[in-house]
Amino acid sequence: MISYIAKRLVYILIAMWLIITATFFLMRLAPGNPFASERALPPAIQESLNAQYGLDNPWYVQYKDYLINSAKGDFGTSMKYKYRETNDMIAESFPVSMTLGLEAMFIAVAFGVLIGTIAALFHNKWPDYLMTILAVLGISIPSFVMATILQYYLALQLNLFPIAGWKGFAYSILPAVALASTPMAFIAKLTRSSMLEETNSEYVKMAKAKGISKPVIVFKHALRNALLPVVTYLAPLTAGVVTGSFVIEKIFSIPGLGKHFVTSITNRDYTVIMGTTVFYAVILLLAVLIVDILYSFIDPRIQLRGGKSND
Amino acid sequence: MKKSILEVNDLKVNFSTYAGKVQAVRNVSFEVFSGETLAIVGESGSGKSVTSQAIMQLLPVPPAIYEGGEILFEGRDLLKLSDRQMEKVRGNEISMIFQDPMTSLNPTMKIGKQITEVMIKHHKISRSEADKRALELMELVGIPMPEKRLKQYPHEFSGGMRQRVVIAIALAANPKLLIADEPTTALDVTIQAQILEVMKEIQKEMETAVIFITHDLGVVANVADRVAVMYAGEIVEIGTVEDIFYNPQHPYTWGLLGSMPDLTADKSQKLRTIPGSPPDLTHPPAGDAFAARNPHAMKIDYEKNPPMFKVSETHYAKTWRLHPDAPKTEIPEIIKERYNQYRQTKEGDSIV
Numbered sequence: 001m002i003s004y005i006a007k008r009l010v011y012i013l014i015a016m017w018l019i020i021t022a023t024f025f026l027m028r029l030a031p032g033n034p035f036a037s038e039r040a041l042p043p044a045i046q047e048s049l050n051a052q053y054g055l056d057n058p059w060y061v062q063y064k065d066y067l068i069n070s071a072k073g074d075f076g077t078s079m080k081y082k083y084r085e086t087n088d089m090i091a092e093s094f095p096v097s098m099t100l101g102l103e104a105m106f107i108a109v110a111f112g113v114l115i116g117t118i119a120a121l122f123h124n125k126w127p128d129y130l131m132t133i134l135a136v137l138g139i140s141i142p143s144f145v146m147a148t149i150l151q152y153y154l155a156l157q158l159n160l161f162p163i164a165g166w167k168g169f170a171y172s173i174l175p176a177v178a179l180a181s182t183p184m185a186f187i188a189k190l191t192r193s194s195m196l197e198e199t200n201s202e203y204v205k206m207a208k209a210k211g212i213s214k215p216v217i218v219f220k221h222a223l224r225n226a227l228l229p230v231v232t233y234l235a236p237l238t239a240g241v242v243t244g245s246f247v248i249e250k251i252f253s254i255p256g257l258g259k260h261f262v263t264s265i266t267n268r269d270y271t272v273i274m275g276t277t278v279f280y281a282v283i284l285l286l287a288v289l290i291v292d293i294l295y296s297f298i299d300p301r302i303q304l305r306g307g308k309s310n311d
Numbered sequence: 312m313k314k315s316i317l318e319v320n321d322l323k324v325n326f327s328t329y330a331g332k333v334q335a336v337r338n339v340s341f342e343v344f345s346g347e348t349l350a351i352v353g354e355s356g357s358g359k360s361v362t363s364q365a366i367m368q369l370l371p372v373p374p375a376i377y378e379g380g381e382i383l384f385e386g387r388d389l390l391k392l393s394d395r396q397m398e399k400v401r402g403n404e405i406s407m408i409f410q411d412p413m414t415s416l417n418p419t420m421k422i423g424k425q426i427t428e429v430m431i432k433h434h435k436i437s438r439s440e441a442d443k444r445a446l447e448l449m450e451l452v453g454i455p456m457p458e459k460r461l462k463q464y465p466h467e468f469s470g471g472m473r474q475r476v477v478i479a480i481a482l483a484a485n486p487k488l489l490i491a492d493e494p495t496t497a498l499d500v501t502i503q504a505q506i507l508e509v510m511k512e513i514q515k516e517m518e519t520a521v522i523f524i525t526h527d528l529g530v531v532a533n534v535a536d537r538v539a540v541m542y543a544g545e546i547v548e549i550g551t552v553e554d555i556f557y558n559p560q561h562p563y564t565w566g567l568l569g570s571m572p573d574l575t576a577d578k579s580q581k582l583r584t585i586p587g588s589p590p591d592l593t594h595p596p597a598g599d600a601f602a603a604r605n606p607h608a609m610k611i612d613y614e615k616n617p618p619m620f621k622v623s624e625t626h627y628a629k630t631w632r633l634h635p636d637a638p639k640t641e642i643p644e645i646i647k648e649r650y651n652q653y654r655q656t657k658e659g660d661s662i663v
């Protein structure tokens with residue numbers, strides 16, 4: 001187990017290096033620079049700015065500096081907002097994004113599993129059909145459309161929730177639901193089909209032959225097995241929630257990391273781009289690792305081992 | 312006369328499918344006496360599993376339809392019980408051993424829990440008592456290091472060991488009737504013999520009645536007191552082991568005996584199989600279902616389904632051959648030879 005995690009951490013470092021390298025070159029390839037604006041700066045100022053941020057060095061020197069700074073976790077000050085440290089910006093905005101993200105993931109998993117299980121229990125009866133329709137809607141409506149629909153009906157018309165902003169729990173509900181709707185529908189479909197498969201399996205028949213009642217069979221026997229594919233989906237779910245949050249945070253004016261990430265790109269704010277990218281990459285890679293470890297706890301057949309496995 | 316604990320009368324089970332109604336079990340009747348082993352033998356597809364799952368009411372409705380008949384267990388008709396009442400019968404009074412131990416255990420539940428669950432459900436005993444009894448059961452079915460094994464998951468067991476666990480689960484609540492649906496078919500030959508040994512010992516010890524389902528007549532002589540031969544959803548012959556092996560009356564039983572691999576026979580001799588294949592059960596033939604494969608078939612065989620004829624107090628067969636007006640058909644030579652060989656090996660066995 002320990003050696004497995006150590007091995008995985010090495011892979012994560014390699015992945016990080018690839019991501020930093022790719023981001024660095026893509027950033028350079030994109031036209032424009034951080035100091036471009038409507039009013040052209042006098043060439044002298046432009047040059048001194050470039051010098052200050054090391055942008056006049058040859059690319060390999062810049063690349064080396066980036067690698068070293070990234071390894072140290074020091075991404076420098078923003079090129080757009082003077083005197084703002086990239087790290088401070090992340091530290092301020094990430095808790096907001098994390099709250100929103102975890103809330104969305106909770107909604108997606110809890111309600112997705114619940115709805116999927118109910119649909120499987122009422123296979124080919126009306127709750128099953130209703131759920132299938134909702135799932136198709138959930139999957140096909142993009143989160144930003146869902147966000148606007150929620151804002152219009154629940155916030156503007158019915159006044160049940162605040163429209164936008166971030167001043168407490170009530171403000172988080174609509175964005176979290178908007179962010180969760182697609183993955184929730186997906187999890188519901190996943191749970192339904194894997195639950196149906198499990199309830200047709202031999203061990204469920206055997207449990208029935210043991211005299212175990214139907215609800216006990218579903219919750220004590222089938223559910224744990226049916227959840228295995230859902231757990232596998234948690235890593236892509238994290239990625240989906242992270243990318244979804246870029247848009248949702250913008251729509252609901254939430255001061256989260258997603259907003260910084262998007263604006264840093266339009267601003268060609270190299271230091272912030274690099275800082276947020278590296279940060280997101282770490283989060284996602286750790287999420288994948290955590291999901292794998294979690295999986296081994298749920299499925300006793302999976303054994304985590306480091307080094308070479310002999311089977 | 313022994314007490315009968317299970318009486319199946321005129322059981323009919325159909326399946327509705329896109330291709331039509333499959334008549335999987337057609338007017339099956341038999342009895343099981345307490346403490347005995349009844350073997351049900353027949354080719355695959357003959358309705359053995361459907362019959363046994365009908366007794367336990369494990370068939371999914373739909374597609375299954377209980378078209379008619381009754382299943383009297385100690386006088387109560389199981390087909391009339393509610394789901395809740397049936398739950399109290401399953402695993403408790405009647406339990407079942409499934410064919411494939413690789414799929415019949417829950418992969419994510421510890422073995423111990425899968426055993427104790429049954430006792431806690433039916434006997435309302437405490438967890439620690441159940442744990443103790445689980446340990447005894449593991450020893451009974453011959454699983455070494457039971458304390459350690461109880462805490463393991465199914466994937467840590469071999470096929471044979473898993474089937475022992477399944478047997479332990481089936482025995483956990485002291486059932487009066489145990490249905491074993493091809494319990495050794497999925498296992499290696501050497502493991503098969505071990506599992507049969509375990510089952511025989513347990514039956515001696517616990518005096519449970521057993522319905523032993525198999526497509527392998529070779530196993531039957533070893534475990535059964537009585538044998539029912541099934542073909543195309545019907546029981547075509549039923550009798551004691553001696554009746555079936557020494558004095559078989561139905562041409563299908565002859566065929567089964569003739570295709571039995573024989574240890575004493577010349578190794579180069581080809582395995583004889585019954586030519587042809589069973590009828591399509593969506594449209595079973597009007598006459599005898601076996602007529603098309605029966606070299607001795609007569610005209611009436613294609614027109615009218617024969618009733619059960621009584622051969623002796625214990626022995627019945629469903630063939631027009633036994634009608635008083637039927638011309639005498641000779642029992643084929645190979646079958647006669649088989650009896651003699653069989654009789655010899657049987658005598659040989661009893662000396663040892």
Ligand SMILES: Nc1ncnc2c1ncn2[C@@H]1O[C@H](COP(=O)(O)OP(=O)(O)O)[C@@H](O)[C@H]1O
Nearest residue numbers: 326333335354355356357358359360361362374
């Ligand atoms: N769920 C089902 N749907 C349709 N037909 C079925 C179903 N289960 C069994 N049958 C049919 O019932 C017949 C008897 O099957 P079965 O009892 O499993 O045979 P076996 O003697 O090999 O155990 C077969 O013809 C099979 O096709």
Ligand code: SF4
Nearest residue numbers: 599602605612630631
């Ligand atoms: S009834 Fe006729 S066809 Fe059927 S087994 Fe007897 S002799 Fe053969």
Ligand SMILES: [Mg+2]
Nearest residue numbers: 359360492493
């Ligand atoms: Mg079968």
